[in-house]
Amino acid sequence: MNFLACDLGGTKVLLGIFKKEVNTCTPILILKKKYLSSEWDSIDTILEDFLKNECKNINHPFSACFAVAGPISNNNAEIINLSWNISGDELKKKFKFKNCELVNDFAVQIYGIPFLKKSQYSAIQNGDRSVGVNKDLHAIVGAGTGLGIAKGIISGNKVKVLASEGGHVEYSPKSDLEWELKNWLKYSLKVERISCERIISGTGLSRIAEWRLSKPDAKNHPLQKYLKELKTSDNLRKELPQEICNLSNLGDKMMIEVERIWLDAYASLLGDVALQELCYGGLWISGGTAPKHFINFKSGLFMKQFSDKGRLKDILKNIPVNVILDEEFGLFSAACRAKMLSQKE
Secondary structure, three states: OEEEEEEEOOOEEEEEEEEOOOOOOOOEEEEEEEEEHHHOOOHHHHHHHHHHHHOOOOOOOOEEEEEEOOOEEOOEEEEOOOOEEEEHHHHHHHOOOOEEEEEEOOOOHHHHHHHOOHHHEEEEEOOOOOOOOOOOEEEEEEEOOOEEEEEEEEEOOEEEEEEOOHHHOEOOOOOHHHHHHHHHHHHHHOOOOOEHHHOOOHHHHHHHHHHHHOOHHHOOOOOHHHHHHHOOOHHHHHHHHHHHHHHHHOOOHHHHHHHHHHHHHHHHHHHHHHHHHOOOOEEEEEOOOOHHHHHHHHOHHHHHHHOOOHHHHHHHOOOOEEEEOOOOHHHHHHHHHHHHHHOOO
């Protein structure tokens, strides 16, 4: 039995066909293909090309799950950046799937957690498994283009996903320097409040660098050449986080400072989520930045910031913390959900 999984974003669409093996619960990838969203006028035309030209010699997928970058309502979604309206029920009928479900592209990752292989993640804190608490609750946080947060109840292979917009909670500075950064962002972005996503994301990392480069002692920094272009180039803003990390790794003191502010904010948010959810099943760090910052996440400084919660710091030591290393975990998780849908029949 085969399943179709799709990770659908504003820039790219990743499609995969997975199969169910007799001796494992984990879906096995048969083939995949990436499409550039801008080159197609709808998800329907992409699916037609994929199923007709790429899947000639394999069985038609039984069920499908589409992980969609946006809110879902009644199995419908609108991709604002593409002006695409998507209906799971219409896709089911048109492409003859037995089941077809649209899920938010971050919340869907909860479905993948029970089926993870050891190669797909790594623990940075084991927690205390002997604590007499409910270990079914999990939370996942991921900084990528934006900041995603979701939670779920996992009991064996049964999964209940609870979506969240926690990435948009208020950013709370912990130092005079962070307070200065927050006020600079409010002025720069012409907004009245700063959410955590404005800081803890790939875009947020570039914003922190802009703030640091605006200071007098940074006028000769090599990244100054980017500042004027950033205001008119979205692609450049997407490239800047990697430049920041490269310079930090080479010992650039200013970019080390920028990266440190970003990591401290991230660690503090993770601690807040862990306290709020008491996710003794596990706190999972995901998103596009996770594999790139794995070494930083493992550091004592990062975990110190994570547990810096005053009288409740000992609680956080009991919560397992894991980093997702699989860069295509969204597609994998959509396949896990598609497999679950097939079991409803």
